[in-house]
Amino acid sequence: MKKLYIVRHCEAEGQEQEAPLTPTGRKQAEALADFLEPLNIDRIVSSPFLRALQSIExxxxxxxxxxxxxxxxxxxxxxxxxxxxxxEKLKASFEDMDICLEGGESSNEAMDRVVEALEESIRTKDEHIVFVLHGNIMALLLKHFDPSFGFKEWKQLSNPDVFEVQLENGNASVSRIWNKR
Structure with a gap:
């Protein structure tokens, strides 16, 4: 059985690619490491955004x-x-997955790319894999496994947040594990 840990980054100073973690975010990153360390992680795959890297470092x-x-x-x-x-535009993009605003990407396009990355990692020998990403792309990845996951669930995500996806015989079960500490 493969276990995937889908991790949203810790509190950051902004949304830009180079936005660092806040002092609170740095403390959260240490707590996140405390939480994930006993899970026998074999592989860490991260967004290249600074806040994601600092969250899992x-x-x-x-x-x-x-x-x-x-x-x-x-x-x-x-x-x-x-x-x-x-x-409101983000909410609409969960309702119509093909909506694409000027210069942006639709929910389906974003979901396709993140699922492709996940499937590539699943094909490795690694059993326990951490994926570190961001709120909207995380919600879309979780929606891939659970079609009911939408805007309302996105709004309930925390910084950080952790979901466990267990894959066995082509079936996936998803559970939020961060709030169950």
Missing amino acids: PLAIRIDEQMYLDDRLAERKLCDREIDDWL
Whole structure:
């Protein structure tokens, strides 16, 4: 049985690619490492965004595991410019997965790329794999496994957050494990 740990990054100073973790986020990263360390992690795959890397770095150091960077785990680009009603547009993109705003990507496009990255890692010999990513792309990945996962569930995600996906005989079971500490 493969176990995948889908991890949302810790609290960050912003949404830009180079936004670092806040001081609270750094403490959260240590708590995240405490939480994940006993799970026998074989592989760490991370978004290249700084906040994702800083969130998982304490674990990687503790277990002496290389971090593989994968651009396909980067946050979804909703639009190429700031929009005042972005929350309503995001909600609409969960209802119609093909909506694509100017310069952005649809939910289906984003889901396809993150699922491709996940499937590639699943084909490795590794049994316990951590994927570190961002809220919107995380929600879309979880929606791949559970079609009922949507905007409401996205709004309930925390920083950090951890879901466990157990894969066995082509079946997946998903559970949120971070709040069950």
